[in-house]
Amino acid sequence: xxxxxxxxxxxxxxxLPAFRHLATMLGAVIIGAAVxxxxxxxxxxxxDPFAQDLNQRLIPPVxxxxxxxxxxxxxxxxxxxxxxRLIYGTRISMLIGVLTVITSGVIGITLGIIGGFYGGRTDDxxxxxxxxxxxxxxxxxxxxxxxxxxxxxAVVILTLGLLLWDRFxxxxxxxxxxxxxxxxxxxxxxxxxxxxHILLREVLPNIANHLVVVATLEMALAILLEAALSxxxxxxxxxxxxxxxxxxxxxxxxxxxxxxxxxxxVALFVLVLGIxxxxxxxxxxxxxxxxx
Amino acid sequence: MTxxxxxxxxxxxxxRVSFGQTEAVRGVTLAxxxxxxxxxxxxxxxxxxxxxxxxxxxxxxxxxRTADHLRFQGQDLLGMSERQTARLRGDKMAMIxxxxxxxxxxxxxxxxxxxxxxERHRGATRRxxxxxxxxxxxRVGITAPGMRLGQYPHQLSGGLRQRVMIAMxxxxxxxxLIADEPTTALDVTVQxxxxxxxxxxQQELGLALLLITHDLGVVARMAQRVSVMYAGxxxxxxxxxxxxxxxTHPGMTRTGExxxxxxxxxxxxxxxxxxxxxxxxxxxxxxxCAQTVPLRNAGGDHFYLCRLxxxxxxxxxx
Numbered sequence: 266x267x268x269x270x271x272x273x274x275x276x277x278x279x280x281l282p283a284f285r286h287l288a289t290m291l292g293a294v295i296i297g298a299a300v301x302x303x304x305x306x307x308x309x310x311x312x313d314p315f316a317q318d319l320n321q322r323l324i325p326p327v328x329x330x331x332x333x334x335x336x337x338x339x340x341x342x343x344x345x346x347x348x349x350r351l352i353y354g355t356r357i358s359m360l361i362g363v364l365t366v367i368t369s370g371v372i373g374i375t376l377g378i379i380g381g382f383y384g385g386r387t388d389d390x391x392x393x394x395x396x397x398x399x400x401x402x403x404x405x406x407x408x409x410x411x412x413x414x415x416x417x418x419a420v421v422i423l424t425l426g427l428l429l430w431d432r433f434x435x436x437x438x439x440x441x442x443x444x445x446x447x448x449x450x451x452x453x454x455x456x457x458x459x460x461x462h463i464l465l466r467e468v469l470p471n472i473a474n475h476l477v478v479v480a481t482l483e484m485a486l487a488i489l490l491e492a493a494l495s496x497x498x499x500x501x502x503x504x505x506x507x508x509x510x511x512x513x514x515x516x517x518x519x520x521x522x523x524x525x526x527x528x529x530x531v532a533l534f535v536l537v538l539g540i541x542x543x544x545x546x547x548x549x550x551x552x553x554x555x556x557x
Numbered sequence: 558m559t560x561x562x563x564x565x566x567x568x569x570x571x572x573r574v575s576f577g578q579t580e581a582v583r584g585v586t587l588a589x590x591x592x593x594x595x596x597x598x599x600x601x602x603x604x605x606x607x608x609x610x611x612x613x614x615x616x617x618x619x620x621x622r623t624a625d626h627l628r629f630q631g632q633d634l635l636g637m638s639e640r641q642t643a644r645l646r647g648d649k650m651a652m653i654x655x656x657x658x659x660x661x662x663x664x665x666x667x668x669x670x671x672x673x674x675x676e677r678h679r680g681a682t683r684r685x686x687x688x689x690x691x692x693x694x695x696r697v698g699i700t701a702p703g704m705r706l707g708q709y710p711h712q713l714s715g716g717l718r719q720r721v722m723i724a725m726x727x728x729x730x731x732x733x734l735i736a737d738e739p740t741t742a743l744d745v746t747v748q749x750x751x752x753x754x755x756x757x758x759q760q761e762l763g764l765a766l767l768l769i770t771h772d773l774g775v776v777a778r779m780a781q782r783v784s785v786m787y788a789g790x791x792x793x794x795x796x797x798x799x800x801x802x803x804x805t806h807p808g809m810t811r812t813g814e815x816x817x818x819x820x821x822x823x824x825x826x827x828x829x830x831x832x833x834x835x836x837x838x839x840x841x842x843x844x845x846c847a848q849t850v851p852l853r854n855a856g857g858d859h860f861y862l863c864r865l866x867x868x869x870x871x872x873x874x875x
Contacts, residue, residue, distance in 0.1 A: 384618075385618070448655075448660040449659060449661055449663075451615060451660075452654055452660045452722070454646070455613055455615060455646055456647030456651070456673075456677075456726075457674070458643070458647075458677070459640075467662055470662075470665070471664050
């Protein structure tokens with residue numbers, strides 16, 4: 266008896282690239298919007314985000330009963346306009362994200378490139394530093410530092426920047442290792458290039474695409490960590506409108522006025538989702554670029 | 558006795574390089590004169606590339622070169638700092654590599670990579686450097702150089718890239734050009750074009766060209782002088798006419814048998830090895846081949862490294 270086996274090829278999943286594309290676009294739009302909102306915050310806010318009005322406490326957003334048209338997203342427990350605080354909160358989150366990534370990127374990429382390119386003893390030292398960093402509990406150290414030094418925006422940024430460089434270092438190191446033996450590095454040396462020139466102008470541009478992806482992931486992480494620190498009361502000090510702080514302040518009212526905790530929560534979720542979508546999209550795009 | 562080359566641009570005496578317990582280059586002596594093509598020929602792994610890299614001081618980190626002397630235009634390269642050597646590299650001595658596909662940085666345009674060398678060594682402006690780059694691209698036979706300057710390496714074919722590499726090496730009017738198997742990675746038809754180009758440029762510019770190859774046909778066509786390497790040593794050297802007319806080292810010739818049919822492979826030479834590196838594969842090996850082998854003269858500039866007299870073939874035939 267012979268069996269005829271019909272092997273049906275799996276249908277080509279055409280929607281996948283399109284979906285990826287769409288997701289990347291969505292991420293880019295979210296981040297683009299967040300950047301614009303952060304930059305133009307003073308022009309977009311209907312009210313002063315710090316102005317209190319105890320007669321207008323906990324007004325619900327416009328789609329709920331008892332709302333007021335002047336407060337689109339309602340007000341918080343001391344009568345500050347929630348939309349205005351949310352808009353200014355974008356500033357804090359973006360500032361933290363960008364500055365932390367720049368700080369940690371400079372540290373991590375410098376260490377990683379030097380270790381990966383030179384190898385040997387130098388690389389051992391870099392690996393040791395990375396291992397040390399990985400064995401530090403992030404949140405605990407951040408909490409301790411902030412508790413000791415006192416909380417301010419600058420302290421939060423510096424603390425996170427000095428702690429989040431490990432992934433930059435690991436990726437820069439591995440990719441620099443792959444690049445260092447390529448012929449164009451030898452060709453640049455044969456053309457009289459200095460060491461600094463080779464690291465910065467020959468190696469760095471060729472590993473930059475990997476680092477961009479790391480930067481997006483680290484940015485999302487930094488924003489979440491700031492929210493966590495602020496929620497614990499050791500991040501950005503009040504009355505600054507950080508989303509994490511808004512969530513912390515709202516937690517006592519969440520049963521009777523759930524929107525005060527949901528609004529900053531949703532904002533945080535959307536921004537981090539946007540960054541991650543863009544990061545994933547970039548990885549795919551740049552990955553394809555590398556295979557060319 | 559050693560070969561004498563008048564007024565050498567590059568002069569290497571007794572160069573030694575070892576990688577761990579293996580000696581890759583064992584006392585190489587060679588000289589390249591102005592306006593002369595000197596071919597370094599030999600099997601894979603016999604130390605040709607390492608010799609070239611030693612001259613440029615581009616050996617891997619931690620690998621040292623020693624030599625009785627290593628001179629470029631009368632300057633001592635051995636005593637030079639890394640900074641001084643870097644100043645010479647790409648300026649007065651340039652090098653072309655085997656793989657044109659990977660020797661250009663994919664992140665920059667051709668024009669930017671070429672002009673960088675000129676800006677670095679000559680302090681030229683970007684505009685001057687771009688003009689110079691366009692001039693040289695035209696010189697190496699690239700049509701529409703203006704367009705090519707703005708292109709990225711992946712937009713060019715292998716032959717074009719090797720032309721770009723050659724043009725780039727010539728940016729600062731070098732005295733010495735080292736070409737490490739410049740045509741090995743290319744199509745046969747392109748190989749011929751590139752070789753013709755190198756030959757023409759060498760004659761027009763009066764370059765000292767050190768050409769590394771394993772192709773004896775290339776040697777016959779291109780070179781005035783040849784050094785044959787085996788297991789880290791120059792086993793035979795002389796003008797191309799002399800060496801091709803009467804190859805004398807037993808590794809080069811065996812009466813009645815064509816070259817290349819020698820059983821065995823190139824041995825790895827451990828540190829402290831004494832004697833002839835070829836003796837394990839030589840049909841004429843004697844116990845005395847395990848002692849230091851003399852460099853013998855076979856007439857004129859023709860030298861070979863063997864205990865046998867220059868007329869051993871006639872004696873063997875008789």
